[in-house]
Amino acid sequence: MGQLDGKVALITGGARGQGAAEGELFAAEGATVVLADVLDEQGEKTAGGIPSADYRHLDVTSEQGWDEVTAEIVARHGRLDVLVNNAGILTAHKLVNVPFDEWSRTVAVNQTGVFLGMRAAARAMLEAGNGGSIINTSSVAGLVGIFGSTSYSATKWAVRGMTKVAAKELGPKGVRVNSIHPGYIETDMLDDVGDDREKMARSVPLRRTGQPIDIAQTALFLASEASSYITGQELVVDGGTYG
Ligand code: NAD
Numbered sequence: 001m002g003q004l005d006g007k008v009a010l011i012t013g014g015a016r017g018q019g020a021a022e023g024e025l026f027a028a029e030g031a032t033v034v035l036a037d038v039l040d041e042q043g044e045k046t047a048g049g050i051p052s053a054d055y056r057h058l059d060v061t062s063e064q065g066w067d068e069v070t071a072e073i074v075a076r077h078g079r080l081d082v083l084v085n086n087a088g089i090l091t092a093h094k095l096v097n098v099p100f101d102e103w104s105r106t107v108a109v110n111q112t113g114v115f116l117g118m119r120a121a122a123r124a125m126l127e128a129g130n131g132g133s134i135i136n137t138s139s140v141a142g143l144v145g146i147f148g149s150t151s152y153s154a155t156k157w158a159v160r161g162m163t164k165v166a167a168k169e170l171g172p173k174g175v176r177v178n179s180i181h182p183g184y185i186e187t188d189m190l191d192d193v194g195d196d197r198e199k200m201a202r203s204v205p206l207r208r209t210g211q212p213i214d215i216a217q218t219a220l221f222l223a224s225e226a227s228s229y230i231t232g233q234e235l236v237v238d239g240g241t242y243g
Contacts, residue, residue, distance in 0.1 A: 002030025003224040008077045010034045010069070012060050012117060013087030015043035017187035018137070021212035022084055022219045027052045029220060034073055036060075037087065060087045060113030066120040079128045082223045083121035085114045085159075086137045090189050095150045103151045110155035111162075118166050122175060131174025135222045136163045137215075138179045138234065140242050156181075160234055167232030176231035178222045183238025185210040205240030 009026050013019040014035025023033045027050045035050075036058035037043040047055035058069045073080050091106045093099070114136055125132035141149050142156030160179050167177040184190060184200050186209050201208050218237050221227050236242060 005030035007031045007081040008079050009082035011084040012036045015039040015046050018212045018215045019086040020046045021216040023053050024050050025216040025220050061108040066116045070120040070124045074124050080124040082133050084135045085117045091151045092148050094148050098150050106151035111158045114159050125175050133223045134177040135219050136179045138181050140181050140183050140238050164232045179234045180218050181236045182215050183241050
């Protein structure tokens, strides 16, 4: 028996990286999975390799896109049980050098995208009346101040805050809302940083960078009944760096 038997899960940014790992693990645990992204070719390929997964184009900054995707899921499957707001972009500049369009784009994807996702999913979950679990991907940059990351950190702190408000509002209806705060995780996003991996690993108490499966297992815990009394919390998955 799978931990997510009979559940329907929507995962944004699911074409690759952590989202793809979450899709694979959730499907293995019995869920019907919808992977959403803007990387259509990669998304179709990833979903094609996972039994019980489909791919849908969704730019998380689009209000209309969210309405269409959640309506389609409810029409097709009759329910939506789990949303993983995983899509995100990494941007890095010191405060005095942050270009305004970088700020706006980062807020649109990482912050507005999570707001629109929580709102659309919560509406669908409340209407179905089965409760649910919303999992928001923040970062260790949503817990401390990381040098040179004004835009990114602002959005990840916002995700942490919105999570706690939503948990209070949706708890009475059985919808739980939590955030995950990854440290260094080996994905294409980390490639963009271009830092020395060995140096990164040495700075982590557990002496390794994280893998997408480390985050997927945390998301599975938050999606499943194993965490049924946990809401409004932040789970830090960073090998002990920010303990
Ligand atoms: P990734 O770049 O491999 O994956 C991010 C995915 O989001 C990509 O598939 C991308 O196409 C998608 N995406 C970007 N903009 C989108 C949009 N407007 N609409 C829909 N999808 C969009 O990186 P990842 O590491 O798998 O990142 C997943 C999440 O984890 C992100 O929110 C990121 O900020 C967070 N995170 C990552 C790390 C790390 O070290 N990799 C650390 C902390 C937090």
